[in-house]
Amino acid sequence: MLRDRKVSRRQVSYLKWATLMLTTFLVFNIAMFFWAEGLWFQEVDYLSVFWLRLKTQISLGLFFCLTSLGVLGGNLWLTQKWAYVKVEGDRRSRQGIGLRWLLLIGLGLGLLMAVQLLYQGKLRPVTGSQVTPSTTAACPPPSGSNQTQCRYC
Secondary structure (H helix, E strand, C coil), X not given: CCCCCCCCHHHHHHHHHHHHHHHHHHHHHXXXXXXXXXXXXXXXXXXXXXXXXXXXXXXXXXXXXXXXXXXXXXXXXXXXXXXXXXXXXXXXXHCCCHHHHHHHHHHHHHHHHHXXXXXXXXXXXXXXXXXXXXXXCCCCCCCCXXXXXXXXX
């Protein structure tokens, strides 16, 4: 098992250095991206739009991150508060739908979604090497009585 295996100091040291290098690379990459974006927005005289966009993205990201952490913390608190204590000889501890039924329900719902997608036309089967587009937004409407729709409509 993996729990029985000891990790040497050398492996921990390599892992720390790899993590540090990866983090440095990612921070550098993100900084260069924002710097290039800022230069472009400055070049086209839309620097105020860049700062507004950046503030909005950071604000929305922080809001949803903190909301998700709050929901997670609330769920963890509820699970600790309402933890089920298993009593020896309790028959209710074995109740449930079981793995076989869970897999069958999951498979059935997946097939139902696939059929629904096929029915709605969002997912078309591929014939040969030709891929057909799933939308008809690019098709012009027929203007005359003798014109037909394009082949994708």
